[in-house]
Amino acid sequence: MDKKEILSRLYRELAGTLNISETMTNEIVNSYKAVGSYLGNMEQALDINIYPQGSLSLGTMVRPIKEDEEGDYDVDLVCLLKNGQHLTAKEMKMIVGQRLSESDRYGAMLDEEGKRCWTLQYSDYHLDVLPCVPRTLQESTDTKIRLSHKDDNGIYSACFSNPKAYKEWFIGEMGTVFSQIREQYAAKRNVEIEEIKLFQLRTPLQIAIQILKRHRDIMFADKDNKPISIIITTLATKAYVGESDIFETISNIINKMDSHIEYDGDGNVLICNPTMREENFADKWKDIPEKKDAFHAWLHKARVDIIENPLNFADGMDSLMENMRATFGTKVVNETFEKYAEKAAVEREQGLLGINNKGNIIARENKEAVVPLKNHTFYGGE
Amino acid sequence: MIHPISKRKLTVGQQLCAIRRFFPDVRIRNKNGNLSIFLYLQPTPMSRFYPIEIKIHRSTYTEVWLVGSIQKIDDIEFPHHYRIDKENNRVRLCLYHPKKFEWDRGTSIAENLIPWTCEWLFYYELWLGNGVWYGGGEHP
Numbered sequence: 001m002d003k004k005e006i007l008s009r010l011y012r013e014l015a016g017t018l019n020i021s022e023t024m025t026n027e028i029v030n031s032y033k034a035v036g037s038y039l040g041n042m043e044q045a046l047d048i049n050i051y052p053q054g055s056l057s058l059g060t061m062v063r064p065i066k067e068d069e070e071g072d073y074d075v076d077l078v079c080l081l082k083n084g085q086h087l088t089a090k091e092m093k094m095i096v097g098q099r100l101s102e103s104d105r106y107g108a109m110l111d112e113e114g115k116r117c118w119t120l121q122y123s124d125y126h127l128d129v130l131p132c133v134p135r136t137l138q139e140s141t142d143t144k145i146r147l148s149h150k151d152d153n154g155i156y157s158a159c160f161s162n163p164k165a166y167k168e169w170f171i172g173e174m175g176t177v178f179s180q181i182r183e184q185y186a187a188k189r190n191v192e193i194e195e196i197k198l199f200q201l202r203t204p205l206q207i208a209i210q211i212l213k214r215h216r217d218i219m220f221a222d223k224d225n226k227p228i229s230i231i232i233t234t235l236a237t238k239a240y241v242g243e244s245d246i247f248e249t250i251s252n253i254i255n256k257m258d259s260h261i262e263y264d265g266d267g268n269v270l271i272c273n274p275t276m277r278e279e280n281f282a283d284k285w286k287d288i289p290e291k292k293d294a295f296h297a298w299l300h301k302a303r304v305d306i307i308e309n310p311l312n313f314a315d316g317m318d319s320l321m322e323n324m325r326a327t328f329g330t331k332v333v334n335e336t337f338e339k340y341a342e343k344a345a346v347e348r349e350q351g352l353l354g355i356n357n358k359g360n361i362i363a364r365e366n367k368e369a370v371v372p373l374k375n376h377t378f379y380g381g382e
Numbered sequence: 383m384i385h386p387i388s389k390r391k392l393t394v395g396q397q398l399c400a401i402r403r404f405f406p407d408v409r410i411r412n413k414n415g416n417l418s419i420f421l422y423l424q425p426t427p428m429s430r431f432y433p434i435e436i437k438i439h440r441s442t443y444t445e446v447w448l449v450g451s452i453q454k455i456d457d458i459e460f461p462h463h464y465r466i467d468k469e470n471n472r473v474r475l476c477l478y479h480p481k482k483f484e485w486d487r488g489t490s491i492a493e494n495l496i497p498w499t500c501e502w503l504f505y506y507e508l509w510l511g512n513g514v515w516y517g518g519g520e521h522p
Binding site for chain 2: 001002003006310314315316317318319320321322334337338341342344345348354355357358359360361370371372373374376377378379
């Protein structure tokens with residue numbers, strides 16, 4: 001196993017520990033479905049439909065950096081009032097807010113009005129419920145939505161977005177890697193392909209994005225201008241060219257993602273929603289240039305921490321572990337190495353390992369393996 | 383799995399021959415019939431190279447020592463070992479269960495003790511980092 005293979009394994013385990021648990025996912029899904037049916041019953045004529053957008057729907061959520069078991073997850077939900085095309089920006093926001101606040105259950109959990117959403121606070125997560133309506137009047141395949149934006153002066157205006165198309169684009173950019181992984185998942189769990197949700201899969205792109213987001217969360221724990229997830233996700237997806245190896249995926253993304261930043265005629269940064277060019281995810285960079293600097297500082301540090309230092313300066317797995325703790329957080333890194341070690345133990349038990357003439361533990365079938373690593377029992381005192 | 387006694391004893395010459403074949407960089411010293419085999423082992427490409435001395439006492443029993451500056455040699459939880467010789471900066475490693483027939487004089491050093499040492503070093507580095515021994519095993 002060379003350095004890159006070790007890092008691929010470690011990064012896969014790391015993303016696994018960063019990933020939201022299945023139990024927590026189910027709890028969140030049940031919660032938002034309950035919100036959806038409550039709102040749906042209250043406003044039957046509007047035909048309300050709630051579904052996740054953002055990292056939950058893409059499978060790129062990461063554990064919050066609080067060191068306890070499960071911190072406060074941020075869940076973005078589209079709350080589509082399917083028959084609400086006639087509503088103004090203010091009306092759509094008020095209807096949802098009104099219904100939530102008059103509920104005994106949700107009224108108590110409701111935060112103050114946000115710019116675009118209503119937030120319901122649960123013990124381990126919060127749901128950001130985004131009221132919106134279809135952009136088009138007539139039934140069509142257009143999935144664009146019109147949402148409501150409240151500015152600092154209390155004025156409501158319309159904004160547009162298209163989370164469904166974004167998700168389709170995200171899946172499409174993964175190409176055959178996505179379909180292969182989905183087929184493997186279906187075969188392993190004996191389920192129909194149509195029933196599989198994107199967030200149940202672990203593709204190299206999802207893994208890379210989770211690692212990048214965690215790196216960002218730690219770097220910006222006490223700093224302003226943290227690069228937003230949608231920018232990282234969009235540029236990473238654009239840079240991804242279908243690699244299947246984890247280390248290769250993440251290093252190519254880090255090396256290429258800034259080449260997908262565009263500029264308008266005045267030199268302003270454009271990181272466009274690929275499914276809706278008029279939406280610029282970096283629109284705030286124009287007024288707050290520190291955001292641009294922060295993004296580039298982050299990308300530089302990610303390159304050093306995730307690629308260069310582990311490849312060039314690792315001096316023992318213990319020092320790699322130490323560096324990774326500083327980069328990704330103590331608890332997740334300890335768990336990562338635990339899983340890594342457990343897998344190595346299982347491989348030895350199965351007779352899959354051997355060593356080369358330096359003593360490196362490698363796959364037994366590797367040409368460099370000079371002798372197999374047989375089973376034995378470490379003995380003796382501590 | 384476990385194969386007791388039936389193997390033929392390997393001569394010291396056969397042992398050395400196998401070690402040289404697989405690990406050409408070894409150095410071997412003979413002192414009054416006691417052999418010392420020195421080699422550096424690196425359990426992963428991310429790891430340090432650890433100096434190891436394997437002693438064969440008058441063709442009868444074998445000891446594996448980790449030598450040189452040893453991190454956390456003072457730790458009371460230093461993992462699987464027979465002896466810590468702080469004065470000489472060395473630790474005798476415990477790599478197999480004496481009662482499970484994992485090792486006898488018929489067992490190849492090159493094919494057993496050395497790979498087991500590599501694995502010990504693999505878990506040792508993780509132990510240095512985490513304070514947890516993930517390699518399993520038993521304590522007397």
